[in-house]
Structures are given as C-alpha cells and as structure tokens.
Amino acid sequence: MEKKEFPQNQVDLYQQIKWNGWGDTRKFLHQVKPEGFVALTTPSVSAQPLPSLKGFIKKELSLPTDDPNKPFELEETPSLRIEDIKIHAPKQYPEFVKELKAFFSADQLKDDKLARITHTFGKSIRDLIRVRIGLIKYAPDLIVLPHSHEEVEKLVQLAQKWNVVIIPMGGGSNIVGAIEPVSDDRFTVSIDMRRMNKVLWVDRKEMTACIQVGVMGPHLEEQLNKQGVSLGHDPDSFEFSTLGGWLATCSSGHQSDKYGDIEDMAVSFRTVTPTGTLELRNGARAGAGINYKHIILGSEGTLGIITEAVMKVHAVPQAAEYYGFLFPSFNHAVAALQQIRSSEIIPTMIRIYDPEETALSFASKPSKGPIAEFMSAAVKKYLHYVRSFDFKSVCLSIIGFEGPKKVVDFHRNSVFDILSKNGAFGLGSAPGKTWAEKRYDLPYIRDFLLDHNMWVDVAETTVSYTNLVPLWKEAKQAFQQHFRSQGIPSWICAHISHTYSNGVCLYFIFASKQNSDKDMKQYIEAKGLMTDIILKYGGALSHHHAVGYEHVPWMTRYVSKGWIQVYRKLKETFDPKDICNPRKLIPTIKEENNQEPYLFNVINIKNPKL
Known part of the structure; x- marks a missing residue:
C-alpha cells in the first residue's frame, strides 16, 4: 500500500482548535479593562462590546444575600498554560508500532504533548475543568491520522492483532465522554479521521454523494456547494464536528424539520470492524430484513469505524429566509408550534426560546447603535402598553424557510397566519440574520464563565407534546430549588430546537458557580437530577x-436489559477483544450488577476551582 504524505504547508485541525475550550483559538470573550465590560473578539472583529452581558450574569448568578451596592467584579479563574501541564509519558509498544510504520508515514503518527492532550477529552464541562487544571489521567499513547479507507482497515487489523485499544475521533466536540480513554491497561490509539475529508463523488440524478467521514461541516458544504448541492445538516457543533461524528452519535441539525436527522440522510456507509469490513448497498429503500445501517448509526465507535458514507443531498436552496417573532408566553409559542406541525406546512426550522433564554439572547447581543436601540425601546413600549406583553414571560422564536422561491413564499404566508392567530409579534428578518451569524457562539460564553469561577452544562431530550410543558416546568423548578436550598446561585433556561409531528427536542442550559468544597458533586447532582426528570416524563435519554x-x-432503564443483551452479542461478534472504544454506550456487566461504580460517578476531580 502506497504511503500518502500530508502536505508540509498544511496544519492539522487539532492544532487550530482550543485545547482547553471551545472552537477557534482566535475567537473568545473577555473583559475589557479598565472599563470592565465584556467583549467578543473574532478573526475579523476586535473587542466587540456585549454591553448587557455582565449585568445579566450579575443578576442571574447572585444570591439574595449579596450586597447590591457593592461593585460587581468577575473573579478570574484562568486555565493553566499548556507548558505547565504535566502528562505521563506514552506507553511503548515497539512490535505494534514497527508494523504500523510499515504502512503509515511519520507525519501520520503523533505522540507529542499537544496531540495527546487534544485527543483525550471532548468539550463537556467535566472535560474542560479537568484539562484546564492539568488533571489528565489516561491520555492516548499514540494518535494516528489515516488518509483512506484502506489505511483504516490496516490500522484496525493491526490493533486486533496486538490487542490495542482504538478510539475514533472526529472534531472532538462530544460532550458525553465518548472519545475519552478510560483505562491504562492497554496501549491506546486515538484515530483522528480529519485528513479523510473529501467528497468522493456526487450523483445529481440520484441526489446522493459519497463522502469521507472525517470532513468538517464547513468544508463539506463548501465542496458540495461547488456542485450545486447541500447536505443540510447544521448542528450547533457544525464548525468543529465531522460527518463521521454525526453518524456515530445519531446527530441532528438546525434544519432537521425539513431535511431530517442524520439517519434520514444516510443511505449507506462502510464500517471497519476488528472482524472485517461491513458494507451496505446504495438504493432508495430496501425491505430485505432489518435495516442494518441502524446497527452502526449511534454506535459511537464501539463496534468499528465508519470511513465513507453515501448521503442524500438536495439542491442548494434558491431562497433562504429566517424571521424572528415574540410570543407573549411559552404556552402561546407551543400552541402555535403544534398547529404548524399538525398542518402540511412545515418550515425548515422552528426554534422557541423560553423567557430565561430569551433574556440571555437579548443580553448577549452587541449594541446596534442609538437608532436601533431607540426603535427597540419603541417596540417594547408598544408591546407592553398596546399588546399587554409581560417581558418576564415573552419568548423569542426564530423560524426559517428554504427552497424554491414560490414554495418559500407559500409556506411563509401560511405559517405567518398561524403565528398571528397565536399572539406572535413579527420582528422581521433582522433577528433571523443575527441568529444565522451568531448561532455557533454560545459555547464561547461558557468558556468565559469558566474563566470566571462559573460553570455551564446542558441536558436535552425528545419529549411528547403532552409532556413538554410539564417537563419544562418541573425540571426548571427542581434544578433551582436543589441549588438555592444549598445557598448556591443557579440559573436555568430551555429552548425547543427540533420539532416533529409527535414531539420536540427540549434543550436545557444550566449554570452555577464553581464550588471547590464539593468537587464535581454539583455537576453530578445537576445532571442526575435533570436526567431522572426527563425519564419520568417519557423523554429520550438523549x-x-x-x-x-x-x-x-x-x-x-431506558432501553431495557433485553436490548442491552442484544448489543452485547453484537459487540462480541464484531469486536471480540473489546478494542473498540471500551466502556461506552452500555453498562458493563459489573456496573449493571453493582460490582463496580459507573464511570459517571467516579470520574471526578479535586478542587475544581481554578
């Protein structure tokens, strides 16, 4: 097999993304001193003021006992420098590495400090706190960057021969621990798929494309758009996640209302397992037995590694229009949503923010200048005095339409009629434009809070329309009561991010102050509390x-012991040595029988205050 050299003038993507936070190293929130306001710096804009954000943080994460007259200062808790972080030396496995070097170039094998740190964690709060204080227990011993399906096959064959653990990594944006090594028992390889980033072909008759799964979202759309098509998959992590990651985690994008979730887009794919390569036929549909693609979709690298996928694509839309609306309350917005979804008119996207997240959205926007601020104030007066809106209860909604212009016009007019009958006030296209520009920015706020002695995490689920509002109310109330009863400030919000005919994705964001006396107990309690309430109302685990x-x-509890046993049999068949991403997705028999603790409960840290 011919070795393929990586162009020397290119830099690997893991070297361009923050090792201790989210996203582009050139994009971050920070305080501007001596003024003290919070600003956003990006590759194109320096220190753009976010004038309301600091006041919002003070209001929402202060206790009643705090002195309101005392100047509010954000406590700085910076990350360690990477130079100051100590990491154990990689284990040596000369027999395995010698065979590996016969098929891979030197530039495809990395074991330096930066490479190993950036392939240890995802981007959950537990991950970021640990890496920021330098608590790295199990780092991969080697990172391999394959270029082709054939190279992945060879790598997996060698891993099987030498009993080496292999963990595939896409963009590294995962927040549930899916890419983390959890043991030091065996030599561990992280397989960075991001050099496998090409669209191999596009079929305009069948509207499908064959794609290497290491391609990042923006690069994928760039290649597809050149041929007049689009995948239309746009998750929050779009800028820093890969097609393979989307498939391996059953991802969903902002535009799923129109284009479907990733499982609806996937036609077939190639998967390399320790016992051989699995392939599926392409085609519109098949009724020949079970749908085999769903055995691999969502398997998180525990059965093998997806290398190439044939995906459905659609023509680049002629028109794309996104609008903002304000509803008097969350109940008004949900009623309108149900009416839209029960009709045959479905927008590309419907997002509904509850009152607390609506307030965050307004607090984190840049100033638009005196004229725009005046107009905003005038609208607020109109809504309050004429429409009787209570601004403690209003909910922002962003609704989008894509497709041929005539189709967009028809759907937009039909949906607008439903919205007006449910009390919605149209804000025009400006909020839609702002959402499109800022939709990937929320994790940068989380990094800023971590820099200032606070933490943020999330919980999301799919819930029926019947249980939507009861779940929303109980989860928020229980979270706030849990922390306030301990004298710990807390804040929680939620939004509806994806909609279906029989339910929605409800997405919670919650925050508190770091507490060094409780280690990770605050996070573990919050996550456990939210998950239990989600399951109480019949929600999806994720x-x-x-x-x-x-x-x-x-x-x-979620899928039943019977299905867990079915999965164990699949795992034994495809991966008899358990080299593929061990201890992920299902409990071990010992965990299930209470003979060993769950990793969720024991992966902890001491003194997380930075």
Missing part, C-alpha cells in the same frame, strides 16, 4: 448528544 459514559447509568 436527542442528539449521544451516550458516551455520561448517560450509561440510565441506559438499562
């Missing part, structure tokens, strides 16, 4: 974040 080890304690 809509799109996957399982990793974070959701494993609830898997038996």
Whole structure:
C-alpha cells in the first residue's frame, strides 16, 4: 500500500482548535479593562462590546444575600498554560508500532504533548475543568491520522492483532465522554479521521454523494456547494464536528424539520470492524430484513469505524429566509408550534426560546447603535402598553424557510397566519440574520464563565407534546430549588430546537458557580437530577448528544436489559477483544450488577476551582 504524505504547508485541525475550550483559538470573550465590560473578539472583529452581558450574569448568578451596592467584579479563574501541564509519558509498544510504520508515514503518527492532550477529552464541562487544571489521567499513547479507507482497515487489523485499544475521533466536540480513554491497561490509539475529508463523488440524478467521514461541516458544504448541492445538516457543533461524528452519535441539525436527522440522510456507509469490513448497498429503500445501517448509526465507535458514507443531498436552496417573532408566553409559542406541525406546512426550522433564554439572547447581543436601540425601546413600549406583553414571560422564536422561491413564499404566508392567530409579534428578518451569524457562539460564553469561577452544562431530550410543558416546568423548578436550598446561585433556561409531528427536542442550559468544597458533586447532582426528570416524563435519554459514559447509568432503564443483551452479542461478534472504544454506550456487566461504580460517578476531580 502506497504511503500518502500530508502536505508540509498544511496544519492539522487539532492544532487550530482550543485545547482547553471551545472552537477557534482566535475567537473568545473577555473583559475589557479598565472599563470592565465584556467583549467578543473574532478573526475579523476586535473587542466587540456585549454591553448587557455582565449585568445579566450579575443578576442571574447572585444570591439574595449579596450586597447590591457593592461593585460587581468577575473573579478570574484562568486555565493553566499548556507548558505547565504535566502528562505521563506514552506507553511503548515497539512490535505494534514497527508494523504500523510499515504502512503509515511519520507525519501520520503523533505522540507529542499537544496531540495527546487534544485527543483525550471532548468539550463537556467535566472535560474542560479537568484539562484546564492539568488533571489528565489516561491520555492516548499514540494518535494516528489515516488518509483512506484502506489505511483504516490496516490500522484496525493491526490493533486486533496486538490487542490495542482504538478510539475514533472526529472534531472532538462530544460532550458525553465518548472519545475519552478510560483505562491504562492497554496501549491506546486515538484515530483522528480529519485528513479523510473529501467528497468522493456526487450523483445529481440520484441526489446522493459519497463522502469521507472525517470532513468538517464547513468544508463539506463548501465542496458540495461547488456542485450545486447541500447536505443540510447544521448542528450547533457544525464548525468543529465531522460527518463521521454525526453518524456515530445519531446527530441532528438546525434544519432537521425539513431535511431530517442524520439517519434520514444516510443511505449507506462502510464500517471497519476488528472482524472485517461491513458494507451496505446504495438504493432508495430496501425491505430485505432489518435495516442494518441502524446497527452502526449511534454506535459511537464501539463496534468499528465508519470511513465513507453515501448521503442524500438536495439542491442548494434558491431562497433562504429566517424571521424572528415574540410570543407573549411559552404556552402561546407551543400552541402555535403544534398547529404548524399538525398542518402540511412545515418550515425548515422552528426554534422557541423560553423567557430565561430569551433574556440571555437579548443580553448577549452587541449594541446596534442609538437608532436601533431607540426603535427597540419603541417596540417594547408598544408591546407592553398596546399588546399587554409581560417581558418576564415573552419568548423569542426564530423560524426559517428554504427552497424554491414560490414554495418559500407559500409556506411563509401560511405559517405567518398561524403565528398571528397565536399572539406572535413579527420582528422581521433582522433577528433571523443575527441568529444565522451568531448561532455557533454560545459555547464561547461558557468558556468565559469558566474563566470566571462559573460553570455551564446542558441536558436535552425528545419529549411528547403532552409532556413538554410539564417537563419544562418541573425540571426548571427542581434544578433551582436543589441549588438555592444549598445557598448556591443557579440559573436555568430551555429552548425547543427540533420539532416533529409527535414531539420536540427540549434543550436545557444550566449554570452555577464553581464550588471547590464539593468537587464535581454539583455537576453530578445537576445532571442526575435533570436526567431522572426527563425519564419520568417519557423523554429520550438523549436527542442528539449521544451516550458516551455520561448517560450509561440510565441506559438499562431506558432501553431495557433485553436490548442491552442484544448489543452485547453484537459487540462480541464484531469486536471480540473489546478494542473498540471500551466502556461506552452500555453498562458493563459489573456496573449493571453493582460490582463496580459507573464511570459517571467516579470520574471526578479535586478542587475544581481554578
């Protein structure tokens, strides 16, 4: 097999993304001193003020006992420098590495400090706190960057021969521990798929494309758009996640209302397992037995490694229009949503923010200048005095339409009629434009809070329309009561991010102050509390974040022991030595029988205050 050299003038993507936070190293929130306001710096804009954000943080994460007259200062808790982090030396396995070097170039094999740190964790709060204080227990011993399906096959064959653990990594944006090594018993390889980033072909008659799964979202759309097509999969992690990651975690994108979730887009794919390569035929549909693609979809690298996928694509839309609306309350917005979804008119996207997240959205926007601010104030007066809106209860909604212009016009007019009958006030296209520009920015706020002695995490689920509002109310109330009763400030919000005819994805964001006396107990309690309430109301254990080890304690309760046993048999068949991403997705027999603790409960840290 011919070795393929990586162009020397290119830099691997893991070297361009923050090792201790989210996203582009050139994009971050920070305080501007001596003024003290919070600003956003990007590759194109320096220190753009976010004038309301600091006041919002003070209001929402202060206790009643705090002195309101005392100047509010954000406590700085910076990350360690990577130079100051100590990491154990990689284990040596000369027999395995010697065979590996016969098929891979030197530039495809990495074991330096930066490479190993950036392939240890995802981007959950538990991950980021640990890496920021330098608590790295199990780092991979080697990172391999394959270029082709054939190279992945060879790598997996060698791993099987030498009993080496292999963990595939896409963009590294996972927040449930799905890419983390959890043991030091065996030599561990992280397989960075991001050099496998090409669209191999596009078929305009069948509207399909064959794609290497290491391609990142923006690069994928760039290649497809050149041929007049689009995948239309746009998750929050779009800029820093890969097609393979989307498939391995059953991902969903902002535009799923129109284009479907990743399982609806996937036609077939090639998967390399320790006992051989699995392939599926292409085609519109098949009724020949079970749908085999669903054995691999969502398997999180525990059965093998997806290398190439044939995906459905659609023509680049002629028109794309996104609008903002304000509803008097969350109940008004949900009623409108149900009416839209029960009709045959379905927008590309419907997002509904509850009052607390609506307030965050307004607090984190840049100033638009005196004229725009005046107009905003005038609208607020109109809504309050004429429409009787209570601004403690209003909910922002962003609704989008894509497709041929005539189709967009028809759907937009039909949906607008439903919205007006449910009390919605149209804000025009400006909020839609702002959402499109800022939709990937929320994790940068989380990094800023970590820099200032606070933490943020999330919980998301799919829930029926019947249980939507009861779940929303109880989860928020229980979270706030749990922390306030301990004298710990807390804040929680939620939004509806994806909609279906029989339910929605409800997405919670919650925050608190770091507490060094409780280690990770605050996070573990919050996550456990939210997950228990979600299951109480019949919600999915996850809509799109996957399982990793974070959701494993609830898997038996969620899918039943029978299905867990079916999965174990699949695992034994495809991966008899358990080299593929061990201890993820389902509980071990010992965990299930209470003979060993779940990783969720024991992966902890001491003194997380930075």
